[in-house]
Amino acid sequence: MSTRIKRRSGAYYRAMRRVRQIALGCVTALLLFYVLFPYYWAIVSSTKQGAQLYESVLLPALDFRHYKELFRDANFATSIFNSLCVAISTTALSLGLGTLAAYALGRLNFPERRSLLLTVLMISIFPQVVVLSGMFELIRWFGLYNRVWSLVFAYLIFTLPFTTWVLTSFIREFPRELEEAAIMDGCSHWRILTSILLPLMGPALVSTGLLAFILAWNEFLFALTFTLTEGSRTVPVAIGLLAGNSRYEYPFGPIMAASVTVTLPLIALVLFFQRKIVAGLTAGAVKG
């Protein structure tokens, strides 16, 4: 008798599937809570004043005084402007130089190619602190100390290897047949890049550019070291150095308002371009 395979009714399997669905749903809800609650809590806290802040009520108080103060604060506006300038310039430069190099590294055959790719990869894992002293000296020589442009210069050390590497793996994905006719006709490599590949590279450039932008927008170590006064700070440094008069007056309300403000555009970008960002992130790592 025991050798007979036990047969179960359809109702049993339906019930099992139900249990499984419910369990998965619970785990998913837990995951969403873990991932999203901190940002929700920042929003809630940013709309509370004084004693309300210390009562841990889970609903927002919808008092936007912190935001009003924040936007009246000239220093905060300046640091947002600085961050935008730095992140946009760095991204544009890295995409331009990266595309040029990626075309050669992805398409052309020349003996130095392999070692160059390896060097680019090695530089992208450089600990930033290693170049800190040399970079500091260089920036002072150029008279860029305490100016936001010093950061555009410094950020190229991590954005340029990144864009080069990711764009190279994107370019390799394109079918070679695209350019073969052009090569036969004796087209220059510059023409091939600008007239054939570039029009197709829109999505790849968006993916890579977004990631470079986020990297530059979020950077902290260089920004902290190469700027000194409030007028040349970027957003992460401004928030990092926001502090009260004493340990007991820590201004969590204003800090949360600032945090929510600077994160909102990033989250909007990420959600809007979700697929592009994932494509860019994985192009470098998995396919590369």
Add this chain to the structure above:
Amino acid sequence: MKTRLERREHRSGLLFVAPLIAVLILVAGWPLARTLYFSLTDAYLDDSANHVLVGFSNFVEVAGDPVWWRAVRNTLIFTTISVAIETVLGLAIALLVHQAIPGRGLVRAAILVPWAMPVVVSTKIWEWMLNDQFGVVNRAIVGLGFADHGVAWTANGSLLLGVVIFIDVWMTTPFMVLLILAGLQILPEEIFEAAEVDGIPWWKRLWSITLPLLAPTIGVAVLFRVLDALRMFDLAYVLAGANVNAMTMSIYARDRLINNQELGVGSAASTMVFLLIAFVAIFIVGALRLDRSGATER
């Protein structure tokens, strides 16, 4: 014999990468060389031109500093534990999201939120949530009856490194999830169907089919994360400043360099960070036999 076409390709190739090489020499090569040079001098930051060569005495000084070794220890503990947790958690979440769960699109989008936030912002938010008196975490712990009074998460030195690891796990597990998920999606579906038809239990499918096939992806993700964790600066610095309980190697080097203005000693510490990370990188790449450019050449 090289043909004319090959020579042309070689020349164009070099021309296209010339700007990249020039910029990399300027922003990476030269500063690195200067850091190595300064590590052998007694230079100070305020007057860096005025210095003499002192040999390896800066390295001897750093190696004799117990704070440095504390920073090395913190960094290694932080890297090992946080990357281990992130890998296991990332794998679990990736497997979950890969299933047909309700609201899958929403979950995949939500996972990107912690990743996109600036480290400084995430740290500040968690610092507020973990505040010993008014933080929502302690309120929840007391309110749910787990303890009579809250825990001094950030004020207690012995808990500080644990808090840093906890926040890092929250911030960077999404990166792991995305990479592992991308790896999962390119695995052939048929193998799993065949195994399921054969009645192989899920844990055995996971252990004998999914994990071996995912190993290269996980290897690359772990490599990236380890190298990133070894140079960590912002999270611990924003949370604890130069507090020795959470000081990383990068914080130590910057502290000597900028706050103490000791260009020579700071450069020596930076150089040691560099050597340590290079050593770990070579070790992991060797262990995974992951010559990435070789793999793409195939």
